[in-house]
Amino acid sequence: MANTPLTSFIVKRHAPELISSATPTPRELKLLSDIDDQEGLRYLNPLVQFYRMNPKMGKRNPASVIREALAKLLVFYYPLAGRIKEGPGRKLMVDCTNEGALYVEAEAHVTLEQFGKTIRPPFPCIENLFCDVPGSGGIVGSPLVQIQVTCLLCGGFIVALKINHTMCDGEGAQQFLMALGEMAQGALVPSVLPVWKRELLYARNSPHVTFPHLEYDDVLDNGHNHVIAIEEMSLKSFFFGRAEMLALRRLVSGNLKTCTTFEMLTACLWRCRTIALQPNPEEDMHLLFFANARLKFNPPIPVGYYGNCIVLPCVTSRAGDLCNKPLNHAVELIMKAKSCVTEEYVRSTAHLMVMKERPLFKTTSSTFIVSNLARARFNKVNYGWGEPIFAGFPKDDEVTPGVFSSYIPTLNDNGESGILVLIGLPIPAMKKFVKELNIMLK
Missing domain, CATH: 3.30.559.10 (Chloramphenicol acetyltransferase-like domain)
Known part of the structure; x- marks a missing residue:
């Protein structure tokens, strides 16, 4: 089995869930910065992580652990549980509704070994590893964080997520995921607290372009x-x-x-x-x-x-x-x-x-x-x-x-x-x- 190149596999997805913050959060409207809401960042940024089985974790289900950690983390990152709205001039803002992040638990009848000795893209059937929920692919009115955790036959698992790029750049997404890992391991508060302050990157009242772009x-x-x-x-x-x-x-x-x-x-x-x-x-x-x-x-x-x-x-x-x-x-x-x-x-x-x-x-x-x-x-x-x-x-x-x-x-x-x-x-x-x-x- 291990020597046969993996060309396809079937993933069984459970019903999708919306994970809200574990405790009530402020209901407010927050403007994005003028760097955030540019046209070229209006998409869902994908990321995939492959994990081996760890005997020390016993029979704990990684999908359940990450689901619980996400609810705790969204107390701090509560704008990511909201929805993007578009205002006058297509200005983007986030309505902190706590509608929740999209979460899907899944199983696949494959092992990590079948992906090859060294796991690297391109991956077969990569679309099977990401949430596939009708109406979730847009920027406005859709979940800002979308996670699918796929458990494998070998005890390993794959975390595939999409984050609305207008909300986070690469460093911001990394900060969010590092905090998610901390919460999954029992932390009560992220080691780096999230900072909003999008007003730091608003255009000035009298905008003036000073560089050739x-x-x-x-x-x-x-x-x-x-x-x-x-x-x-x-x-x-x-x-x-x-x-x-x-x-x-x-x-x-x-x-x-x-x-x-x-x-x-x-x-x-x-x-x-x-x-x-x-x-x-x-x-x-x-x-x-x-x-x-x-x-x-x-x-x-x-x-x-x-x-x-x-x-x-x-x-x-x-x-x-x-x-x-x-x-x-x-x-x-x-x-x-x-x-x-x-x-x-x-x-x-x-x-x-x-x-x-x-x-x-x-x-x-x-x-x-x-x-x-x-x-x-x-x-x-x-x-x-x-x-x-x-x-x-x-x-x-x-x-x-x-x-x-x-x-x-x-x-x-x-x-x-x-x-x-x-x-x-x-x-x-x-x-x-x-x-x-x-x-x-x-």
């Missing part, structure tokens, strides 16, 4: 910038450990050798992706990356703030330059874009959202968007059974497939720590991408 500029339709159908895509994960990082660093020269792992890896992937797509050499290629700006503020954004405090700086290069110039070219562009992320850059973004009525950031095939979870602690969330053997984004984006990529901390078959990168590309382009990446790693 290429990430929100329209992309001209040149016949190639189209969204690729999901059925035409190939999704693969690539592991970058110490050997791979050393190989890439040898391609960087001069003062740029001090670049970060993120800068070097992103430059490499952007270059390989562009070569694989074979655009016109004169076409502009765009790289966007989510940057956490909490520590850029003076005074800093308070510890415990779980709203969106992210921006998407944009890097642009001619395709010909990206493909033919040394890796230094892309690294230098990325470093320059990172240096622009300041408190004023975040405020300029908020002002742009108000002045241009929340434009959508670039999402065409000429754009590569990176979400870096390499330092996130989703792989440290412990519900009592120990840390997960995998935690991260499970699949490619269904709305704009082939555009988003995520970096996930993980272990390879030999137990070496590194970064797992999830890449989606059209099937012919994926073959070219793998070939080019192998050349760079040699």
